[in-house]
Amino acid sequence: MEGKSEYKRGLWTVEEDKLLIDYIAVHGKGKWNRIPKLTGLKRCGKSCRLRWINYLSPNVKRGDFTEEEDDLIIRLHNLLGNRWSLIAGRISGRTDNQVKNHWNTHLSKRLGIKKVKSKVGASSQTILFKESGKSLRTCSASNLTPTPDCKAGAADPEVTENGSHRAAGVNSVQELRIDEDNYENHFWFLNDDLDSQVPSLMEFLDKSLDFVWNGM
DNA sequence: AAGCGACCCAACCGCGATGAC
DNA sequence: CGTCATCGCGGTTGGGTCGCT
Numbered sequence: 631m632e633g634k635s636e637y638k639r640g641l642w643t644v645e646e647d648k649l650l651i652d653y654i655a656v657h658g659k660g661k662w663n664r665i666p667k668l669t670g671l672k673r674c675g676k677s678c679r680l681r682w683i684n685y686l687s688p689n690v691k692r693g694d695f696t697e698e699e700d701d702l703i704i705r706l707h708n709l710l711g712n713r714w715s716l717i718a719g720r721i722s723g724r725t726d727n728q729v730k731n732h733w734n735t736h737l738s739k740r741l742g743i744k745k746v747k748s749k750v751g752a753s754s755q756t757i758l759f760k761e762s763g764k765s766l767r768t769c770s771a772s773n774l775t776p777t778p779d780c781k782a783g784a785a786d787p788e789v790t791e792n793g794s795h796r797a798a799g800v801n802s803v804q805e806l807r808i809d810e811d812n813y814e815n816h817f818w819f820l821n822d823d824l825d826s827q828v829p830s831l832m833e834f835l836d837k838s839l840d841f842v843w844n845g846m
Numbered sequence: 847a848a849g850c851g852a853c854c855c856a857a858c859c860g861c862g863a864t865g866a867c
Numbered sequence: 868c869g870t871c872a873t874c875g876c877g878g879t880t881g882g883g884t885c886g887c888t
Binding site for chain 1: 872873875877878881882883
């Protein structure tokens with residue numbers, strides 16, 4: 631690896647937090663790379679931005695996720711996949727990092743979901759779940775979205791050696807396994823169900839997904 | 847009480863997108 | 868139009884905490 635960075639890493643101290651808060655109170659957000667020069671903070675701009683967005687911002691809600699939040703995350707994740715920022719955008723006070731962590735540490739376990747593989751290059755998500763304890767039934771998530779004939783996926787797949795995908799946006803594929811015990815409690819795959827319980831969601835997704843796929 | 851492993855979450859890394867010049 | 872800086876996103880890592888033996 632390369633030599634020592636001029637910037638500090640690891641957990642933030644109270645003093646560092648205060649420097650960052652004071653800076654933002656005066657200069658506002660943005661121009662993150664100026665912060666170490668102007669404040670003397672030994673943190674790179676990227677680290678400052680992340681610290682503010684994920685922790686220090688007054689908009690960030692702390693504490694446990696509510697049942698309503700959990701339910702919304704589950705539904706949105708089914709619809710959108712691992713687009714955490716999009717999901718977090720629909721949950722007031724929660725960051726994408728919080729949602730991602732909460733999903734990985736709590737919700738995926740609760741639902742018995744295991745990430746089997748993740749790759750790029752297909753135009754839809756494939757969700758596998760047990761039926762009657764033997765076979766796996768498949769369900770294409772493209773049936774669950776407003777525009778099934780999405781244009782993504784034209785690009786060649788590019789999968790890194792550690793399995794993470796590199797392409798942005800819609801062309802990621804995951805296969806999920808849902809344990810039988812949990813399956814019946816989480817039959818949340820249908821659009822009309824989602825629409826009826828989250829009134830503004832479909833309108834939002836229509837716009838978001840239309841923009842992503844059609845560039846409009 | 848000590849050791850160990852699992853869990854959780856803040857922070858980091860790498861990459862693509864976007865904007866300024 | 869090309870280049871560079873900055874921003875934003877998603878996957879991964881690392882270390883602190885907790886519970887079990």
